[in-house]
Amino acid sequence: MTLAEKTLTTRLDELRGDAPTSRHNARTIAALTANPGCARRALLDAAAVDKTVIAQELGFPPKFGQSPFAITRGNSFEAMVKSHGCAELLRLLREELGLTIPEVGYHDLETVGDNATNSVRYQRTKQLLGQALSSGQGTMFDHPMLRLEIAGATAYLEPDVVALQIGGLFHVVEIKSFAIVDGQADPAQVASAARQSAVYVLAMRELLRELGQPPELVAHNSILVCARDFTNRPTAALVDLRKQLAVIGRQLSRLTSIDTLLDLVPPGATFTPGAGLSDTVAAIPSRYAPDCMSSCELAFACRSEARTHGSVDTLGRGVCDDLGGIDNLDTVLALADGTLDPGPEHADIAEMLRRARALRLEVAR
Amino acid sequence: MPTAEALEQRITELRAQVRRAAGSGDRTAARRLRAELRAAETEWDTAVLGAPEQPAPVRQLAAAVPVREHVHRALTLLSVPAAPKLILAVHDAFFSGELVPARLTSLRRDEERSFRAAPYARPYYLCAAMTTDLLAPARGLLAVSTWPLAQRMVGPLSPRVDLLTGAIRLARHMTDHGCTPAGQRVLWQLGVSIPGATDGKSIDPDVVLAAAERELEVHRDDDTQQRADAAERAVRQLADPAAQLFGVRLAVADRRRNEA
Ligand code: SF4
Numbered sequence: 001m002t003l004a005e006k007t008l009t010t011r012l013d014e015l016r017g018d019a020p021t022s023r024h025n026a027r028t029i030a031a032l033t034a035n036p037g038c039a040r041r042a043l044l045d046a047a048a049v050d051k052t053v054i055a056q057e058l059g060f061p062p063k064f065g066q067s068p069f070a071i072t073r074g075n076s077f078e079a080m081v082k083s084h085g086c087a088e089l090l091r092l093l094r095e096e097l098g099l100t101i102p103e104v105g106y107h108d109l110e111t112v113g114d115n116a117t118n119s120v121r122y123q124r125t126k127q128l129l130g131q132a133l134s135s136g137q138g139t140m141f142d143h144p145m146l147r148l149e150i151a152g153a154t155a156y157l158e159p160d161v162v163a164l165q166i167g168g169l170f171h172v173v174e175i176k177s178f179a180i181v182d183g184q185a186d187p188a189q190v191a192s193a194a195r196q197s198a199v200y201v202l203a204m205r206e207l208l209r210e211l212g213q214p215p216e217l218v219a220h221n222s223i224l225v226c227a228r229d230f231t232n233r234p235t236a237a238l239v240d241l242r243k244q245l246a247v248i249g250r251q252l253s254r255l256t257s258i259d260t261l262l263d264l265v266p267p268g269a270t271f272t273p274g275a276g277l278s279d280t281v282a283a284i285p286s287r288y289a290p291d292c293m294s295s296c297e298l299a300f301a302c303r304s305e306a307r308t309h310g311s312v313d314t315l316g317r318g319v320c321d322d323l324g325g326i327d328n329l330d331t332v333l334a335l336a337d338g339t340l341d342p343g344p345e346h347a348d349i350a351e352m353l354r355r356a357r358a359l360r361l362e363v364a365r
Numbered sequence: 366m367p368t369a370e371a372l373e374q375r376i377t378e379l380r381a382q383v384r385r386a387a388g389s390g391d392r393t394a395a396r397r398l399r400a401e402l403r404a405a406e407t408e409w410d411t412a413v414l415g416a417p418e419q420p421a422p423v424r425q426l427a428a429a430v431p432v433r434e435h436v437h438r439a440l441t442l443l444s445v446p447a448a449p450k451l452i453l454a455v456h457d458a459f460f461s462g463e464l465v466p467a468r469l470t471s472l473r474r475d476e477e478r479s480f481r482a483a484p485y486a487r488p489y490y491l492c493a494a495m496t497t498d499l500l501a502p503a504r505g506l507l508a509v510s511t512w513p514l515a516q517r518m519v520g521p522l523s524p525r526v527d528l529l530t531g532a533i534r535l536a537r538h539m540t541d542h543g544c545t546p547a548g549q550r551v552l553w554q555l556g557v558s559i560p561g562a563t564d565g566k567s568i569d570p571d572v573v574l575a576a577a578e579r580e581l582e583v584h585r586d587d588d589t590q591q592r593a594d595a596a597e598r599a600v601r602q603l604a605d606p607a608a609q610l611f612g613v614r615l616a617v618a619d620r621r622r623n624e625a
Contacts, residue, residue, distance in 0.1 A: 085524020
């Protein structure tokens, strides 16, 4: 660890204070790219703070998340697909993707000799995948541990399965309990699974790079295993991730460097729940957008803040773009009803707003 | 009474015939041949080991049978390391008495404690299957201490080999002792991933058997070799008898540093 990294880690540890931690997973990373410009979120995530707790502390408990029922169902479906050395998965891979009979090698990476620490599992994953590449042997890797740098901090990630050697390529396998009915699945659920898989593919490629191997050995297609029709029987489909890979890869590389963001935090401030918390949070700039509602635990808190400040952010990005950089609702309204004279830079927007207002008044009459 | 050698030859022939019959789909013949095979095997047992002892009365009060006994029976029938879920399913399908899932979770720990307190005091222990590479306990798999070490090893090919072996064992048991619906369900669970073992609608032990043996041919040699090597290494490297039964654990060193 270099000195710079060390101080970064220490600073993030200090910033976290006594706040409860949460681990990154592919879903949070995929969501992270949904609002890459938000410093508040980037810092909370980099310091691995549990945002749910922060939101509760601020008085805006998040109202989304998976139901315990769905989680149980998902887990038992995954356990079923993976029981007896991934027997069901083997069947699917054979039937639908032409995996050959001899390819059955199975490695369980959920623990390494009863040791379940991230770094040990990561080292072991790297070692086994390296061996698999050089020997050509090893088909399924159950719960490998991967790593991805998120805005200068390391996040550990755990795909459901990585299957090796279908046509000599590693494939990420994602097991989801939602149903594919008559070959069709809910597009929103498929899309979110695809985003998660893309995060794993990026992390896998990172690992191959570390091993000095060509990253293209990780396929850009993932294998999505779902329930068939309304039964509990699994079925598999290939999902093309090229688009997701491009988007997430680009946004991850763009994520603002944490170093500079840390300077925004008032000296000595921490995310420790308690009296000072709301000041600390308020001091870090946010960038609320309606998308936050589906991707960030702090959404209700940030929306309320944006509303009190009369920020146009609450109206969504499309509207913000149309308003050409005017960020305050009062300004917008005043320009529209003519109580404020526009400067030269706002002349055409003011004109547009006035026309819109006139139309509206006409319709309302 | 025929000699053991003659019986062995007869057994080999019968095995080939069974496989042929099952492979060609002649289930009636396969069943008849299998019965003959069983008879020959029993005769061989008698010829080599002497007359079987009078079996103890089987009907016992269910409550009188301890958990470990139940698990031991199911594992013995399967003859391969198995996860609690499969053990339960096999127990429910083929044996009587109640086995509570919750009792299985602490079983291995209890057995280890008992072994460490008084080594070899019991005729058998329910112990861990061990990974061939690290000689560590394989997650969630139970085994029996009296099995040869190689049988308790789990290499990359072993989950598949063990599934096929377990399916074969259950299928044999069912052709000999009849099929219950519960037994069919367990066999189905194991059979669905074996090409040619089911037609998607029904399950026939003979067909499962033939299909599983076909696939087993592909993996058996490599797996046997890997397990044998690992077993040998375990004998060489693990001086502690408890480690040979329950595996070596990697110490969790300085957790904080590991997570960083
Ligand atoms: S909800 Fe708030 S913290 Fe979360 S991404 Fe949106 S603006 Fe940032």
